[in-house]
Amino acid sequence: MLLDTASLYFRAYFGVPESVKAPDGTPVNAVRGLLEFITRLVQDHRPDDLVACMDADWRPHWRVELIPSYKAHRVAQESPQGSTAPDAEETPDTLSPQVPVIEEVLDALGIARVGVAAYEADDVIGTYTARARGPVDIVTGDRDLFQLVDDARGIRVLYPLKGVGTLQMTDEALLREKYGVNGPGYVDLALLRGDPSDGLPGVPGIGEKTAAKLLDAFGDLAGIMAAVDDPKSKLTPSQRKRLDEARPYVAVAPTVVRVASDVPLPDVDVALPHAPRDPAALDALAARWGLGGSLGRLLTTLEA
Numbered sequence: 001m002l003l004d005t006a007s008l009y010f011r012a013y014f015g016v017p018e019s020v021k022a023p024d025g026t027p028v029n030a031v032r033g034l035l036e037f038i039t040r041l042v043q044d045h046r047p048d049d050l051v052a053c054m055d056a057d058w059r060p061h062w063r064v065e066l067i068p069s070y071k072a073h074r075v076a077q078e079s080p081q082g083s084t085a086p087d088a089e090e091t092p093d094t095l096s097p098q099v100p101v102i103e104e105v106l107d108a109l110g111i112a113r114v115g116v117a118a119y120e121a122d123d124v125i126g127t128y129t130a131r132a133r134g135p136v137d138i139v140t141g142d143r144d145l146f147q148l149v150d151d152a153r154g155i156r157v158l159y160p161l162k163g164v165g166t167l168q169m170t171d172e173a174l175l176r177e178k179y180g181v182n183g184p185g186y187v188d189l190a191l192l193r194g195d196p197s198d199g200l201p202g203v204p205g206i207g208e209k210t211a212a213k214l215l216d217a218f219g220d221l222a223g224i225m226a227a228v229d230d231p232k233s234k235l236t237p238s239q240r241k242r243l244d245e246a247r248p249y250v251a252v253a254p255t256v257v258r259v260a261s262d263v264p265l266p267d268v269d270v271a272l273p274h275a276p277r278d279p280a281a282l283d284a285l286a287a288r289w290g291l292g293g294s295l296g297r298l299l300t301t302l303e304a
């Protein structure tokens with residue numbers, strides 16, 4: 001089981017009231033909410049291995065160089081020119097201080113936490129998935145990861161609809177039903193329609209339904225672009241014009257939208273722990289941040 005950790009703690013932050021606080025009054029709603037999420041996921045799905053995948057760089061420079069608008073609207077502060085440090089992302093004031101607490105708690109529990117410099121959590125997930133020898137459950141609220149769905153390999157995306165108690169089990173049948181594509185085809189669909197939340201412009205005038213119809217008619221992005229050059233193809237004049245004008249974007253967008261599968265992952269133990277790695281540190285964190293029942297329920301679940 002691979003967790004898109006930021007996606008989950010953002011959901012926890014907005015789903016659990018800020019009135020959930022530590023003894024000193026600091027909000028810990030994202031911390032406790034994430035612990036509750038992990039408890040439910042372990043109870044319901046019993047994974048052998050669990051990795052909390054992290055954004056070491058939420059907006060990698062190599063993606064921005066190809067599409068400068070990539071996540072640009074979410075930048076709170078750009079890193080200095082020439083710096084390799086990530087840009088600062090806009091994050092609610094009361095969420096930012098909770099992220100280091102989440103990291104410390106996961107480490108004390110012994111739950112593998114993996115982020116790799118210059119890569120997003122999606123890329124870490126993509127690489128673990130590519131290397132997996134058995135079934136993989138990816139837990140994320142990000143539809144981009146639908147591209148990894150592969151029934152033959154037992155790879156599915158558990159997409160939260162309400163907390164993590166109600167999950168959309170995303171397999172190839174669901175992708176075909178909702179989007180008309182398989183996993184790899186979702187990359188082409190996503191880059192054609194665009195995604196304002198990620199700053200991807202898409203091809204003007206090509207929405208999701210039109211993109212799905214084009215992919216059904218011509219197979220994939222390469223087939224669609226070949227049809228642009230074929231005067232006998234059944235593209236409408238407006239579609240042909242829009243796709244032709246979008247060639248510079250279409251040439252680079254697949255590299256931006258497709259998750260990496262060759263990230264240099266660290267050598268870590270990804271087995272689901274049955275007891276805390278550092279009980280003393282965990283006790284101190286529980287007392288300092290008032291993690292109470294949320295942490296207790298997770299420990300009980302892991303022990304079982």
